[in-house]
Amino acid sequence: MSCVALTTSLTARPRALRAGRGSTSRGRVQVAPVRAAASSAVPALATKTNPLENINLLDVAGNPATPWNTDKTVVVSFLRNFG
Amino acid sequence: MFCWEHASELAKLKPQFDEAGVVLAVVAVGTPEGAQKFADALPFPAENLYVDPERNAYRALSFHGDLDGSEGIFFDPKVMEGVKRLFFTKVTGERIKERGLMTPDGREKMKAVMKNFEVIAPPQPRDAVQQGGTAVFKGNELVYLRADEATADHAPVAEVMAAAECPECTI
Numbered sequence: 001m002s003c004v005a006l007t008t009s010l011t012a013r014p015r016a017l018r019a020g021r022g023s024t025s026r027g028r029v030q031v032a033p034v035r036a037a038a039s040s041a042v043p044a045l046a047t048k049t050n051p052l053e054n055i056n057l058l059d060v061a062g063n064p065a066t067p068w069n070t071d072k073t074v075v076v077s078f079l080r081n082f083g
Numbered sequence: 084m085f086c087w088e089h090a091s092e093l094a095k096l097k098p099q100f101d102e103a104g105v106v107l108a109v110v111a112v113g114t115p116e117g118a119q120k121f122a123d124a125l126p127f128p129a130e131n132l133y134v135d136p137e138r139n140a141y142r143a144l145s146f147h148g149d150l151d152g153s154e155g156i157f158f159d160p161k162v163m164e165g166v167k168r169l170f171f172t173k174v175t176g177e178r179i180k181e182r183g184l185m186t187p188d189g190r191e192k193m194k195a196v197m198k199n200f201e202v203i204a205p206p207q208p209r210d211a212v213q214q215g216g217t218a219v220f221k222g223n224e225l226v227y228l229r230a231d232e233a234t235a236d237h238a239p240v241a242e243v244m245a246a247a248e249c250p251e252c253t254i
Contacts, residue, residue: 050223051143057133060122062115065133067108068220073247075100077093078141078215079086079111080234082121082203 084197085235086111086215087125088184091196092240094127103249107131112138112210117203124199136206138213146216146230150209165212172233179235219246 056064068074090109100107110133111118122129135141142149148165156162183189205211217238219227227246229238 048225050220050225052140052218053223055135055139055143057110057135057140058115060115060118060129060132060134067106067133068218068223070106071222072104072106073249074106074108074220075243075247076108076110076218076220077089077237078135078144078146078217079090079109080213080215080231081086081112081205081210082117083084083087083200 084193084200085179085237087200088182088193088196089237090121090127091125094125096240097128097131100249103247105247105249108133110135110140111215112136112141112205112213113203114206117205120201120203124201125196138210141213141215144216144218144228144230147214147232148212150212152207152209154209162212168214168233169212170234174233175235178233178237182235217243219243 050068052066052068056066059065068076093107093109097107109127109131111121113121113134114136115134118132118134119129121127122132138149147168150161150165154161179185184193205213214231214233215237216228216230218225218229227243229242231237
């Protein structure tokens with residue numbers, strides 16, 4: 001690596017990180033920045049056909065279940081896991 | 084543990100959901116046995132609890148952190164992003180602060196929620212980075228969808244209730 005290239009790599013990558021483009025010092029990994037930016041207030045609100053139409057969950061007894069398969073309004077909260 | 088806190092908030096809302104004719108369903112990546120343990124320990128109404136062991140619903144809704152097992156262990160961008168969302172984002176700290184969980188009252192609340200806490204591991208190690216979200220359905224239509232950005236980030240209750248047309252439902 002030439003001196004010019006070395007200088008460039010040492011200065012440009014931290015700037016890229018500060019700009020939120022995300023890379024390691026070796027430049028191998030690109031990770032999208034995760035920002036708070038109004039995330040709590042910007043829901044993806046759009047009426048569309050149920051994408052879970054053909055998906056089955058299991059209830060606590062292990063039986064197939066589709067809680068959204070009803071005429072009622074259904075609020076489904078997807079947790080990460082149980083702990 | 085923030086999943087426990089969120090579920091306990093939803094459990095408090097259940098009577099109001101019932102009164103308004105709105106169905107509440109809480110889903111997690113796990114097994115039926117894990118769900119039963121969770122329902123007993125929190126406690127949470129078991130009839131409103133479901134599991135998605137293969138994460139099919141999470142994938143269909145494009146929630147963050149969907150690893151399919153084809154990723155490398157180290158330095159894979161998807162793994163790195165998943166771990167980042169799990170532990171290292173500002174979002175988590177902001178949500179904890181917003182919900183007052185670091186105040187004396189908030190700490191007391193968490194202590195009560197976590198009284199019977201036990202780790203209930205998801206089926207696969209890669210499931211650990213899966214993030215959740217919230218969806219509201221009316222009939223067969225999806226009218227609200229929000230993907231959680233990171234650990235402790237959940238849809239604001241008021242927003243969900245507005246989508247469900249249950250504005251009188253408050254914690």
